[in-house]
Amino acid sequence: MKCSFLRGITVAAAAILVSVGSLAGAQGNAPAAPPTPSSTGAPSGKADPLPSWNRGASRDAITAFVKRVTTRGGKDFVPLPERIAVFDNDGTLWAEQPMYFQLAFALDRVKALAPQHPEWKAQEPFKSVLAGDLKGVLAGGERALMEIIASTHAGITTEEFEGVVKAWLASAKHPKSGLFYTQMVYQPMLELLGYLRANGFKTFIVSGGGVEFMRGFAEKAYGIPPEQVIGSTGKLKFELREGKAVLLKLPEIQFVDDKAGKPAAIQAQIGRRPIAAFGNSDGDLEMLQWTASGPGPHFSLYVHHTDAEREWAYDRASSIGKLDKGLDAATAGGWTVVSMKDDWKRIFPSPR
Amino acid sequence: MKCSFLRGITVAAAAILVSVGSLAGAQGNAPAAPPTPSSTGAPSGKADPLPSWNRGASRDAITAFVKRVTTRGGKDFVPLPERIAVFDNDGTLWAEQPMYFQLAFALDRVKALAPQHPEWKAQEPFKSVLAGDLKGVLAGGERALMEIIASTHAGITTEEFEGVVKAWLASAKHPKSGLFYTQMVYQPMLELLGYLRANGFKTFIVSGGGVEFMRGFAEKAYGIPPEQVIGSTGKLKFELREGKAVLLKLPEIQFVDDKAGKPAAIQAQIGRRPIAAFGNSDGDLEMLQWTASGPGPHFSLYVHHTDAEREWAYDRASSIGKLDKGLDAATAGGWTVVSMKDDWKRIFPSPR
Numbered sequence: 001m002k003c004s005f006l007r008g009i010t011v012a013a014a015a016i017l018v019s020v021g022s023l024a025g026a027q028g029n030a031p032a033a034p035p036t037p038s039s040t041g042a043p044s045g046k047a048d049p050l051p052s053w054n055r056g057a058s059r060d061a062i063t064a065f066v067k068r069v070t071t072r073g074g075k076d077f078v079p080l081p082e083r084i085a086v087f088d089n090d091g092t093l094w095a096e097q098p099m100y101f102q103l104a105f106a107l108d109r110v111k112a113l114a115p116q117h118p119e120w121k122a123q124e125p126f127k128s129v130l131a132g133d134l135k136g137v138l139a140g141g142e143r144a145l146m147e148i149i150a151s152t153h154a155g156i157t158t159e160e161f162e163g164v165v166k167a168w169l170a171s172a173k174h175p176k177s178g179l180f181y182t183q184m185v186y187q188p189m190l191e192l193l194g195y196l197r198a199n200g201f202k203t204f205i206v207s208g209g210g211v212e213f214m215r216g217f218a219e220k221a222y223g224i225p226p227e228q229v230i231g232s233t234g235k236l237k238f239e240l241r242e243g244k245a246v247l248l249k250l251p252e253i254q255f256v257d258d259k260a261g262k263p264a265a266i267q268a269q270i271g272r273r274p275i276a277a278f279g280n281s282d283g284d285l286e287m288l289q290w291t292a293s294g295p296g297p298h299f300s301l302y303v304h305h306t307d308a309e310r311e312w313a314y315d316r317a318s319s320i321g322k323l324d325k326g327l328d329a330a331t332a333g334g335w336t337v338v339s340m341k342d343d344w345k346r347i348f349p350s351p352r
Numbered sequence: 353m354k355c356s357f358l359r360g361i362t363v364a365a366a367a368i369l370v371s372v373g374s375l376a377g378a379q380g381n382a383p384a385a386p387p388t389p390s391s392t393g394a395p396s397g398k399a400d401p402l403p404s405w406n407r408g409a410s411r412d413a414i415t416a417f418v419k420r421v422t423t424r425g426g427k428d429f430v431p432l433p434e435r436i437a438v439f440d441n442d443g444t445l446w447a448e449q450p451m452y453f454q455l456a457f458a459l460d461r462v463k464a465l466a467p468q469h470p471e472w473k474a475q476e477p478f479k480s481v482l483a484g485d486l487k488g489v490l491a492g493g494e495r496a497l498m499e500i501i502a503s504t505h506a507g508i509t510t511e512e513f514e515g516v517v518k519a520w521l522a523s524a525k526h527p528k529s530g531l532f533y534t535q536m537v538y539q540p541m542l543e544l545l546g547y548l549r550a551n552g553f554k555t556f557i558v559s560g561g562g563v564e565f566m567r568g569f570a571e572k573a574y575g576i577p578p579e580q581v582i583g584s585t586g587k588l589k590f591e592l593r594e595g596k597a598v599l600l601k602l603p604e605i606q607f608v609d610d611k612a613g614k615p616a617a618i619q620a621q622i623g624r625r626p627i628a629a630f631g632n633s634d635g636d637l638e639m640l641q642w643t644a645s646g647p648g649p650h651f652s653l654y655v656h657h658t659d660a661e662r663e664w665a666y667d668r669a670s671s672i673g674k675l676d677k678g679l680d681a682a683t684a685g686g687w688t689v690v691s692m693k694d695d696w697k698r699i700f701p702s703p704r
Contacts, residue, residue, distance in 0.1 A: 081577055158619055202579075215623050225433055226623030227554075227580075233620045238612035238638050245638070245645040247619050254620070255606075260590035267510055267599050268585045268606070269621055271567050271578030286590050286597070293597040 049195040051345070052188040058301075058343045061336040062192065065299040066199050069275065076297040080200045084274040086266060086287060087193070089207035089214055089231075091280035091321040092303050093222060094185040095174075097312045100320065101181045102213050105168050107137075109152035126151075150251035154234060157246045158212060165216035179348070182221050188344045189303075192278075193222055201276070204228045206266055208258035208283055212249075230265050232257045258283045263290035275299065281321045285329055292333055300335040302326055307341035401547040403697075404540040410653075410695045413688040414544065417651040418551050421627065428649040432552045436626040438618060438639060439545070441559035441566055441583075443632035443673040444655050445574060446537040447526075449664045452672065453533045454565050457520050459489075461504040478503075502603035506586060509598045510564060517568035531700070534573050540696045541630075541655075545574055553628070556580045558618055560610035560635055564601075582617050584609045610635045615642035627651065633673045637681055644685055652687040654678055659693035 053059040069078040090096040110120070110129045120126035125144035128136030137144055153161070169182055177184060193203050205214060205224055211231030218224045233254040236247040257265045263286050266274060277284070277291035280303040288300040302323065305314050316324040330337050340347065405411040421430040442448040462472070462481045472478035477496035480488030489496055505513070521534055529536060545555050557566060557576055563583030570576045585606040588599040609617045615638050618626065629636070629643035632655040640652040657666050657673065668676040682689050692699065 081571075084579075211620065211623070219433075227436075227621065229623065230621075236616040236619055238615050238642070240641065243645075245615065245641040247615060247642075263590050263597065263599060264588040267588055268563065269579065269582075271563070271581060289592065289597040290590070290599075293595075 049198065050188070050191050052191055054343055054345055056343060058336050058338045061299075062195075062301070065276070065297070066196070069297050070199050078275055078296060082272060082275065082296075083196075083199070083201040084204065084270060084272050085196050085201045085276040086204045086206045086262075086270075086274045086278070086291070087189075088279040088281070088284045088287070089205050089209050089218075091305065092186075092278055092284070093189050093193075093205070094181070095311060096321050097314070098176070098320075100209070101174075101184075102209055104172065104175075104181075105165070105213065106148050106152040108168060108172055109164070110148060113152070153210065153213075154249045154251035157248055158236065159246070161212055161249055162216060165213055169217055182217050183350065184348055185221050186303075186344075187346050187349045189278075190222065190349065193224070196276070197223070202228065204230060204266075204270060204274075206230045206257065206262050206287060208232055208256065208261075210234070211257075230257060230269050232261075260286045262287035266290065277301070278303070279326070280305065281323050282326045285326045288326070288335065289329065292335065300330070300333065302330050302335060302337045304337050304339050306339045307344075307347065309341075310347045311340055313341075401550065402540070402543050404543055406695050406697055408695060410688055410690045413651075414547075414653070417628070417649070418548070421649050422551050430627055430648060434624060434627065434648075435548075435551070435553040436556065436622060436624050437548050437553045437628040438556045438558045438614075438622075438626045438630070438643070439541075440631040440633070440636045440639070441557050441561050441570075443657065444538075444630055444636070445541050445545075445557070446533070447663060448673050449666070450528070450672075452561070453526075453536075454561050456524065456527075456533075457517070457565065458500050458504045460520060460524055461516070462500060465504070505562065505565075506601045506603035509600055510588065511598070513564055513601055514568060517565055521569055534569050535702065536700055537573050538655075538696075539698050539701045542574065542701065544630075545576070548628070549575070554580065556582060556618075556622060556626075558582045558609065558614050558639060560584055560608065560613075562586070563609075582609060582621050584613075612638045614639035618642065629653070630655065631678070632657065633675050634678045637678045640678070640687065641681065644687065652682070652685065654682050654687060654689045656689050656691050658691045659696075659699065661693075662699045663692055665693075 050059060050062070053062075068074065068076040069083065071077055087093055090100055090102075094101070107129055110126055114120055114126070114130055117126070120130060125137045125140040125147055128134070128139075129148065137148070140147075156164070169180065172181060173179065174181055174184060196203055203222075203224055205218060205222070205228065207214060207230070209231050211229055211233050214229050214231050215226045218229045219226065235250040235252040235254045237250055239246050239248055255261065255265065259282075262284065266287065273294045274291045275294060275297060276299040277288045278301045279285075279288055284302075288302070291298050292300045304323065304327075305312055305321065307313060314321060314323075315327060316322065327337070329335070338344070402411060402414070405414075420426060420428040421435065423429055439445055442452055446453070459481055462478055466472055466478070466482055469478070472482060477489045477492040477499060480486070480491075481500065489500070492499075508516070521532070524533060525531065526533055526536060548555055555574075555576055557570055557574070557580065559566060559582070561583050563581055563585050566581050566583050567578045570581045571578065587602040587604040587606045589602055591598050591600055607613065607617065611634075614636065618639065625646045626643045627646060627649060628651040629640045630653045631637075631640055636654075640654070643650050644652045654675065656675065656679075657664055659665060666673060666675075667679060668674065679689070681687070690696070
């Protein structure tokens, strides 16, 4: 049973959610309470569309780019249908420490499903998950993590899974901040999404996360509808059950939307080269390069996690959200690198 | 060289474009010149949104459904974001006889590339293609067709391929009608697309055809932007060429968007169950079933090719656009079946 359930899972599965050692390498810094909202710094007489962004080079680069591509008659004017902006999710639109939130979901789901699987009490990696022993889970390596993904993300219909994700998001809290996970979206990025849309951009998520997991909150949290969420996908099996069509989630990977998979997915699903791309890790590098290689005006931006007080500080050495080659490429390419500590007045939407 | 070029092509490749025997089984009926546009039959005082549709059960079913889901306060009202309509392309939005137009493109492209491949003069299936001997091509079976697809749809970047497709569409003519292929879209379906969009629907193509081929005309011909075109895809390779990112088309299949692949692609890329679906063949059956199994109001429609005079007449026995199980399912499910002969005043947009 266990073996057939896992048949077909490839090594790539792990790339969706986890890097081995991520839990062991988790930083201990919890996000502190966000500061009281400060003055927006808006120019008099006009509402500031980016009130949580400090004045400075990053903010100026964003607004200058938007002005360039929206100025009718200007040499860099971009027609509406071509104003495509793509955003990574984990670490770019919401936090990703001490582990990808989707992995927290998977671990919680093991616990929720345990009563239906009495054998798990004696069977790794489930035994360790149920005992709260993350080091024990990790001792099983990639295979253990893949087994967890398979047992928590498959075997039910797509619509059942949507319900499970939404119920989890409505109840689970982040272990350090005590916030709901959807409260750990970045306020400055919410403003940026709205600012771009107000300027005619169509905003997409292009993330290594599971597409059906992200759709559980993307519309409500970001205003991004399901058809503009691109992510990693599992294989689906069409079935007629008493004459009604359902799609059953299989424990096999269809596509891993990470690294070079990101521009490939953008091409397959959007079919236009974006003119603006936003990421935070080396997994976003190819997407930012693809965007930066466009023939017209373009904008590539990295969010750099520099704020150990209000969020977390990590980059080149992190096992989650590693930003190493990307930092070098950003410097070489003149891309914008946002320092969360310096450029953002606040991190999360609401004070606790 | 030949073998490495073909490595990784799966049997599924053939499903994208062709069914073996399609050329041999091609019907001889050419589309006749469309009739002079007749009276629109519009209700007095209001422009008819479907002037090429005859009054009758098919037209009434369409307009009644749209009225139901757009009547605010009605029990079947559907909010705007959920008004998703999906359309097959070949045989549903444009013609598909005597062979899928994308196959005509592939054969023409063999001829265009021949000067760069002197060896093709002595090498099947290219030798037969170049001699105009379609029976000789077919004698090579699926393998021959896959070799043609691989040699004509890969080995160049996505942007180069877009240019090739557009140049072909601007010059090639249909062998029987003498029309440009994009003139062989169905006028009543153009009106239907516009009518649905005017009623708040978001219209998608979901077709077995190659996604990059269809995007070469979908926006101009149908008003459907690239990000709303879902099709079969090939694998792409990300490359940096002198610092510029390109995507190289590989001769390997990523996903075949046909039969049960259609609802799976809809789930992966749209993420909502459509409320209206339009097809013409058994390849669309699962998409129509998926739509018809939705919890709310829904509409499934088959275009039935019944007009041997103005277009072609084919269904259960055809090797292209076979409609057999689908007809039975439509009867059983009470779906709308459009008779092109009886329900449509005209087939193509412009009289010759």
